[in-house]
Amino acid sequence: MTDYYQTLGVPRDASAEQIKKAYRKLARELHPDVAGEEAADKFKDVARAYEVLGNAEKRRTYDSGSDPSSLNGGGGGGAGGFGFQDIFETFFGGGGGQQRGPVPRARRGQDALVRLDIDLSEAAFGTRRELKVETAVVCGTCSGSCCAPGSSPRQCEVCGGQGMVQRVARSFLGQVMTSVPCSACQGFGTVIPEPCSDCAGEGRVRSKRTLSVEVPAGVDTGTRIKMTAQGEVGPAGGPAGDIYVEIREKRHETFIRRGDDLLCNLEVPMTAAALGTSIDLETLDGVQQIDLPAGTQPGEIVTLKNLGIGHLRMDGRGDLLVQVDVRVPTGLDARQEELLRDLAEVRNEERPEAKMASAHSGAP
Ligand SMILES: [Zn+2]
Ligand SMILES: [Zn+2]
Numbered sequence: 001m002t003d004y005y006q007t008l009g010v011p012r013d014a015s016a017e018q019i020k021k022a023y024r025k026l027a028r029e030l031h032p033d034v035a036g037e038e039a040a041d042k043f044k045d046v047a048r049a050y051e052v053l054g055n056a057e058k059r060r061t062y063d064s065g066s067d068p069s070s071l072n073g074g075g076g077g078g079a080g081g082f083g084f085q086d087i088f089e090t091f092f093g094g095g096g097g098q099q100r101g102p103v104p105r106a107r108r109g110q111d112a113l114v115r116l117d118i119d120l121s122e123a124a125f126g127t128r129r130e131l132k133v134e135t136a137v138v139c140g141t142c143s144g145s146c147c148a149p150g151s152s153p154r155q156c157e158v159c160g161g162q163g164m165v166q167r168v169a170r171s172f173l174g175q176v177m178t179s180v181p182c183s184a185c186q187g188f189g190t191v192i193p194e195p196c197s198d199c200a201g202e203g204r205v206r207s208k209r210t211l212s213v214e215v216p217a218g219v220d221t222g223t224r225i226k227m228t229a230q231g232e233v234g235p236a237g238g239p240a241g242d243i244y245v246e247i248r249e250k251r252h253e254t255f256i257r258r259g260d261d262l263l264c265n266l267e268v269p270m271t272a273a274a275l276g277t278s279i280d281l282e283t284l285d286g287v288q289q290i291d292l293p294a295g296t297q298p299g300e301i302v303t304l305k306n307l308g309i310g311h312l313r314m315d316g317r318g319d320l321l322v323q324v325d326v327r328v329p330t331g332l333d334a335r336q337e338e339l340l341r342d343l344a345e346v347r348n349e350e351r352p353e354a355k356m357a358s359a360h361s362g363a364p
Contacts, residue, residue: 102189144237
């Protein structure tokens, strides 16, 4: 006689709960969809063992020395007698969270993504923008019920309001009954005899709306702002989805953004760099005066504190970094050339010695 306890891997004094658990675990592991058809025989052994040990009366009979399995003797018994409820639940997920009965007609609307182009100063300081969207709103005629005024949903005659119908499926175990959504009512359990004509029975209609979007300082390309429940209303007037506004920052002609800092180049004449000067620079905060000391070198960076982008949802701002470019004069006329030659002579720089700087340092 087959040792059913061994087949299920449980001790002889196992509780009914232990046996059930062991069986379910094995049945899942050996399911042909998981383990392939090769496991079918093993699975049948497990099913047979459980048919006996999972039933108190049969287990007593088995323990007293005879095998009550209805699957023994091959073919004749079919699948009729044995623990079908459990096989069912194992395979088709009954009680395991699968939808049973009618599904609600109203469903949540989908989320949507909308792009919003902003310029650099809007990113620096934050802004409020109006955004036109086309989306679905609850149908005003039927208030989302989908029914023409004066009518109401009717129970589906095909499934009797269950939303599911039984279907016979064939498997290696023989014929099994399984539930599938009712096609007459799409699983809702009700049908709409007179659909609302304004929304074609959808419970929602398309509409243009204007959203007011609060864009905080510090947003960057790719930042998404969530607007809860501002999206489309779901079918049958279901809850609205969310709108995500994705920011795209337009290129600025002067400033490059690096994190919350801004970079720009400032070109100054050689003489101004040598003698020192003050220059007006147009920043996001208006004109700022930059003082360059005498002897400012090419590539030097002047930092203007707190003139960059506002930190996202935090106090403070980044800096504005101004890199100095020194313009060497070209197209010298005779007098200018003479002046420069005089300067070179005075500074003894007519034939300067090569002063090599390390290529590894000083790179900005
Ligand atoms: Zn309607
Ligand atoms: Zn139905």
